[in-house]
Amino acid sequence: MTDHHHDHGDPSHSHEAEERWKHDGVRVIKGDRLDSNTAQTPGMFRQAAINHARVGAQKIWAGTVSIQANAKTGVHHHGELESVIFVVRGRARMRWGDHLEYVAEAGPGDFIYVPPYVPHQEINASPDEPLECVLVRSDNEAVVVNITDIDPVETPEEIYWVDPIHKQP
Incomplete structure (x- = not known):
């Protein structure tokens, strides 16, 4: 059996430390409290749950995206970022490759x-x-590099998803 000795004179156990952990420790972001003050594009509605502005996240971004029926992006990549998409409802189709052959x-x-x-x-x-969908990216910076020299197999919407992230080709 381990004896847990707590030295209340230790500054790490001060009231200030307790308050810091209370407010800067684990955070719960309620589903009805997501932030739509993110880059928006026609056909999509993004909401941030976890980012630097909301919780101080340094290396991750997480949120939701709702994509209208039949909507599609132009061809792009996200630089060094890794992305994970979890499908909650509906059917996602992804095309990828040098010629979107996959x-x-x-x-x-x-x-x-x-x-x-x-x-x-x-x-x-x-x-x-x-x-x-729920979307998680490996950084807070929304990196999108549009690729204009590949003709997409499935032509994007005539109304391009244009915003600071998705530029019109």
């Missing part, structure tokens, strides 16, 4: 991993239902 679909409960620098196109495969 394709995979994911449904509710499936995870999608997008490695750094992989050219890809994100598509809501449903013609009439929204796609709802």
